[in-house]
Ligand SMILES: Nc1ncnc2c1ncn2[C@@H]1O[C@H](COP(=O)(O)OP(=O)(O)OP(=O)(O)O)[C@@H](O)[C@H]1O
């Protein structure tokens with residue numbers, strides 16, 4: 031039995047004439063302990079897909095099975111890092127995370143919970159800002175709080191919706207490693223939405239493109255057979271890495287062009303410029 | 310490792326930036342002082358201008374009425390009477406003064422006399438209490454009600470009564486409107502059930518609210534000789550002013566950001582937690598905006614309601630002075646007008662301060 035299974039998922043927003051089918055015929059299976067990355071164009075329905083998996087949305091047709099059970103609501107087993115951070119602005123950084131761990135570990139006492147909060151705030155390098163409110167933080171800092179909040183709940187499966195988009199290359203690399211660390215402990219399962227192909231290749235076992243919407247569906251998967259722990263500097267010279275990277279980018283360019291010939295709508299291509307991995 | 314070092318450098322960079330900013334602040338402060346001096350200057354100037362215009366206007370009105378009186382005397386009683394009338398007006402005799410918009414100095418004099426009057430009444434009251442102390446003790450020990458001072462209320466007492474009425478009405482409005490607002494904000498079906506009710510009662514005038522409350526309270530107090538004017542006025546004020554809070558609370562609660570609701574769902578907060586930890590905090594700014602409007606409406610309708618309810622506040626004071634028609638009545642009315650305006654302004658500032666305190670998006674507030 032697969033850990034996560036999406037069978038013939040269709041998702042339509044709205045009713046009647048004004049409705050749009052955002053996702054069409056999505057099929058995906060993930061095994062326990064797997065790290066899957068989904069790359070896609072903006073507006074193609076990535077967040078919609080994430081919300082179907084975490085239980086915030088229900089598919090119009092088809093089913094999402096988590097450990098064989100249909101997903102009908104959210105669960106602490108599936109932690110979510112929201113794309114728009116979704117921090118509660120009236121709470122401080124510490125309080126935002128405390129609220130989450132308190133729900134995740136109802137049996138722990140206050141002191142133990144505070145310890146967890148401090149650990150994760152430290153992990154994302156925000157200890158000096160623990161008593162600040164989101165308004166006082168930069169976008170990247172807020173994103174790190176959102177990462178810390180999701181990871182602090184110690185979920186079995188980590189669902190990440192472009193979790194590192196607002197970060198500079200350095201901080202981004204750091205957090206990628208932290209996420210990989212946490213994922214590899216206790217064989218967690220991870221689903222990463224990203225618009226950065228390099229990030230996907232560095233972190234995931236498989237990369238699956240989501241075609242541009244409407245009626246977005248998943249493209250062919252690309253397996254990343256690079257041994258872990260991966261080393262960014264060494265990876266740059268790895269022929270396997272170069273080959274995979276090129277074929278993914280070529281595929282994305284192709285479906286991007288295809289869309290352009292069908293409609294005049296401009297799609298923003300993912301950032302494909304090679305990154306200097308020297309950190 | 311290297312990354313960490315870079316991050317540390319980043320921190321020291323921000324701290325040095327901070328220090329630079331700190332060094333800059335004195336000059337910023339200086340600019341601020343100059344600016345606020347300039348602002349006070351402009352305010353003072355506009356106040357002087359206002360008083361000047363008022364002085365000129367009242368003078369013109371005074372002359373118009375004085376000339377008219379002399380003219381009438383001339384036509385009806387002849388030359389001698391006209392001269393006598395002119396002399397009487399110029400002598401400042403109170404029997405023949407034109408009764409019109411008082412000048413700033415007259416208003417100032419009235420303010421002084423109201424304060425002096427207050428001091429006299431306070432002294433009277435203290436003397437009375439002292440005189441009755443022994444008697445009252447005896448009466449209390451015999452289980453009887455003590456004798457209390459029932460003399461004339463001073464201007465300060467009147468203002469205090471008004472403030473008390475507004476606060477009682479405001480609290481009543483808050484305790485009715487906030488809970489109901491939350492409940493109907495949470496439930497779309499209750500919201501549509503209550504909607505007609507709100508739409509119909511919101512525009513009802515203070516006078517009608519007073520009459521409604523009067524009908525009910527009068528019956529409730531039947532056989533009770535105690536004074537119910539205060540009760541009637543504060544309930545009317547509360548009912549009249551609560552609508553802004555009710556509507557704002559319902560709106561705030563029903564329009565919580567979808568992201569926050571998603572967070573509540575992902576964290577799997579219980580209903581209680583969801584309401585108190587997510588929905589209410591996120592609607593607090595709107596609730597307080599509503600309360601601020603409620604307080605200013607309460608203060609505004611108070612005058613009319615006190616007048617109707619014969620409650621010993623500013624409303625009744627203004628009305629009685631108007632009916633009274635004494636020589637300084639008009640200037641006392643103007644004093645009351647300023648007192649009403651200034652207290653209203655202070656109440657609004659107070660609410661604004663509270664509103665800013667509870668608001669998490671400080672820069673989004675007006
Ligand atoms: N609640 C909604 N109601 C109606 N349409 C929606 C809703 N949410 C999303 N959509 C539409 O569905 C499409 C996909 O949205 P979605 O947020 O899933 O895209 P995305 O891939 O996450 O985009 P991005 O990369 O910008 O985050 C968009 O065209 C959007 O307008």
Ligand SMILES: [Mg+2]
Pocket residue numbers: 076077078113191
């Ligand atoms: Mg998205």
